[in-house]
Amino acid sequence: MMRYLGTRILSMIPVGLAITLVVFLILRLAPGDPVLLLAGPRPTPELIERIERKWGFDRPLHEQFFRYVSHLIRGDLGYSVMQRRPVTELIALSLPVTLELGLAGIGLAIAIGIPAGVVSAVRSGSWVDQLAMFASIAGISIPGFWLGLMLIYAFAVRLKWLPSSGYGTLQHLVLPAVALGTSSAALLSRVMRSSMLDVIRRDYIRTARAKGLAERVVIYKHALKNAMLPVVTILGLNLGYMLAGSVVLENVFARPGMGRLLINGILQRDYPVVQGMLLMLALSVMLANLLADITYVFLDPKIRFD
Amino acid sequence: MQETNSWYRRTLRYLKRRPSGTLGAGVVLVFMVVAIFAPYLAPYHYADQDVEAILAPPSPGHPLGTDELGRDLLSRLIWGSRVSFSVGLIAVGIGISVGLVLGTLGGYVGGLVDRLVVALIDIVWSFPTILLAIGLTAILRPGLRSAMVALGLVTWPQYARVVRGQVLSYKQREFVEAARSMGASNRRIILRHILPQVMSPIIVLATLGMAQAILVEAALSYLGLGVQPPMPSWGSMLERGRNYIYEAPLLTFAPGLSITLVVLGFNLMGDALRDVLDPYTSLR
Numbered sequence: 001m002m003r004y005l006g007t008r009i010l011s012m013i014p015v016g017l018a019i020t021l022v023v024f025l026i027l028r029l030a031p032g033d034p035v036l037l038l039a040g041p042r043p044t045p046e047l048i049e050r051i052e053r054k055w056g057f058d059r060p061l062h063e064q065f066f067r068y069v070s071h072l073i074r075g076d077l078g079y080s081v082m083q084r085r086p087v088t089e090l091i092a093l094s095l096p097v098t099l100e101l102g103l104a105g106i107g108l109a110i111a112i113g114i115p116a117g118v119v120s121a122v123r124s125g126s127w128v129d130q131l132a133m134f135a136s137i138a139g140i141s142i143p144g145f146w147l148g149l150m151l152i153y154a155f156a157v158r159l160k161w162l163p164s165s166g167y168g169t170l171q172h173l174v175l176p177a178v179a180l181g182t183s184s185a186a187l188l189s190r191v192m193r194s195s196m197l198d199v200i201r202r203d204y205i206r207t208a209r210a211k212g213l214a215e216r217v218v219i220y221k222h223a224l225k226n227a228m229l230p231v232v233t234i235l236g237l238n239l240g241y242m243l244a245g246s247v248v249l250e251n252v253f254a255r256p257g258m259g260r261l262l263i264n265g266i267l268q269r270d271y272p273v274v275q276g277m278l279l280m281l282a283l284s285v286m287l288a289n290l291l292a293d294i295t296y297v298f299l300d301p302k303i304r305f306d
Numbered sequence: 307m308q309e310t311n312s313w314y315r316r317t318l319r320y321l322k323r324r325p326s327g328t329l330g331a332g333v334v335l336v337f338m339v340v341a342i343f344a345p346y347l348a349p350y351h352y353a354d355q356d357v358e359a360i361l362a363p364p365s366p367g368h369p370l371g372t373d374e375l376g377r378d379l380l381s382r383l384i385w386g387s388r389v390s391f392s393v394g395l396i397a398v399g400i401g402i403s404v405g406l407v408l409g410t411l412g413g414y415v416g417g418l419v420d421r422l423v424v425a426l427i428d429i430v431w432s433f434p435t436i437l438l439a440i441g442l443t444a445i446l447r448p449g450l451r452s453a454m455v456a457l458g459l460v461t462w463p464q465y466a467r468v469v470r471g472q473v474l475s476y477k478q479r480e481f482v483e484a485a486r487s488m489g490a491s492n493r494r495i496i497l498r499h500i501l502p503q504v505m506s507p508i509i510v511l512a513t514l515g516m517a518q519a520i521l522v523e524a525a526l527s528y529l530g531l532g533v534q535p536p537m538p539s540w541g542s543m544l545e546r547g548r549n550y551i552y553e554a555p556l557l558t559f560a561p562g563l564s565i566t567l568v569v570l571g572f573n574l575m576g577d578a579l580r581d582v583l584d585p586y587t588s589l590r
Contacts (some may be wrong), residue, residue: 018429018432022441041307078402113309135579138570141569143562143569145528146562146566149547149548149551150559150562241434243434244434244435244437248525248529253344262440263529266440267530276442285432286432289432
């Protein structure tokens with residue numbers, strides 16, 4: 001077990017490095033002089049000199065990458081000229097905002113998707129199942145940001161129950177979380193349903209029924225536990241997509257998270273911010289996948305290590 | 307040809323049995339016709355302004371009303387379908403081309419080449435699609451062409467993975483061995499014997515890929531990174547409509563509904579196709 005975890009965690013290093021390389025290259029491949037891009041719209045000669053000295057633009061590319069990584073390890077992600085702050089400070093401010101939305105979204109997806117999938121599977125073919133499955137394919141097809149706009153129209157503009165944008169209170173979290181969680185709930189319910197259907201047909205479920213256990217015990221104690229495995233994998237993958245989806249939704253709901261900083265950074269050509277946010281978001285996705293893999297190993301008794 | 311024919315018939319028979327797939331195909335077909343004949347169907351050009359009617363409600367002259375510049379909403383929706391379809395088709399085309407070449411290369415050649423292909427797939431795969439697409443448009447400069455290229459370059463691993471797996475498994479089969487023993491070249495074996503077997507899963511992935519590409523393009527355009535004005539994209543129309551959500555909710559409602567319907571159409575169609583063509587990977 002420990003060895004598996006060790007290899008799995010070590011395998012993150014090349015992927016992490018590759019992500020860093022991609023993010024590093026974004027600045028070099030962007031049209032224009034990277035020094036001027038880093039210096040922002042009003043470059044002073046001193047600033048240009050400082051940037052050149054710090055990142056070594058006259059050096060070969062691999063040396064520049066090495067330098068970038070060594071700055072990174074020391075927690076230096078550069079300086080946002082537009083915001084006049086170090087990028088790490090911006091991350092510290094915006095990460096909790098993004099995390100809050102992501103966790104609320106995934107919580108909602110679990111709370112809706114898993115029961116819906118179980119009910120669909122247990123009553124497979126009934127009208128409940130058909131309704132749930134249609135709702136789920138519709139849920140996957142609706143763009144989250146449009147759903148967000150519709151929720152704003154209904155609950156903020158018309159009913160005036162909830163704020164249309166901003167950040168801070170629980171009320172501010174409700175609409176974006178629903179907009180973010182819907183497609184994941186839809187996906188989860190589909191996976192849950194097919195996994196449950198697969199398990200219900202197994203022999204041990206027939207045995208459980210045959211020995212006279214109550215249907216409720218059969219479903220919730222025996223079947224659900226085994227059917228959860230593929231769901232966990234999808235959940236881990238989904239955590240990544242949640243973070244990515246929050247990039248768009250933060251812009252819809254004007255939440256000051258990493259996604260909003262990322263898009264503003266791109267539009268203002270504030271490249272240190274773009275790099276920092278892309279790096280943080282991609283690394284979080286990587287960690288989420290790692291977490292899902294580890295959970296899977298703990299849940300699945302069939303995986304043995306020697 | 308016999309093979310293709312029975313495959314075609316099987317599909318048709320199945321679509322009849324699964325009405326949701328036929329419904330999806332119907333929706334897609336309607337939007338496709340609209341996109342192709344947009345100049346003839348749209349009552350106005352997408353940039354035509356009617357200064358007499360700014361943010362006007364629906365009327366006989368403007369069936370869905372007008373936007374903040376007095377442009378006809380229905381016409382812009384119709385023209386917008388062109389953007390969605392062309393982005394979808396070209397992005398999926400690029401994705402399939404790259405995926406087919408790299409997947410075949412990795413699966414057929416094996417060894418170090420295969421390891422490199424797999425590593426590349428893993429790296430691109432570890433970025434969520436929209437995030438990488440956003441990063442790429444940042445390099446390429448926001449615009450329609452960047453969105454297409456970025457989407458293609460971001461989605462190829464899903465095709466490459468399947469192609470590689472299929473090529474690996476078919477490479478060992480008897481009919482390939484037989485072809486090889488009769489002196490067929492690698493090129494001929496790949497093109498005539500292996501790739502035709504790979505087509506079914508690719509068709510399924512491409513259908514679902516259209517849905518994905520249209521969704522991501524809309525998101526990019528909403529964020530201002532995709533299609534630039536005055537060309538109408540459903541995503542950028544939503545972004546502008548948001549500012550007038552109180553006075554003219556239709557400006558926000560209609561483009562979003564169009565996106566949802568097209569994407570739903572492709573998803574329904576892809577789901578049904580997967581059950582027919584590719585029963586082994588239909589996990590949902």
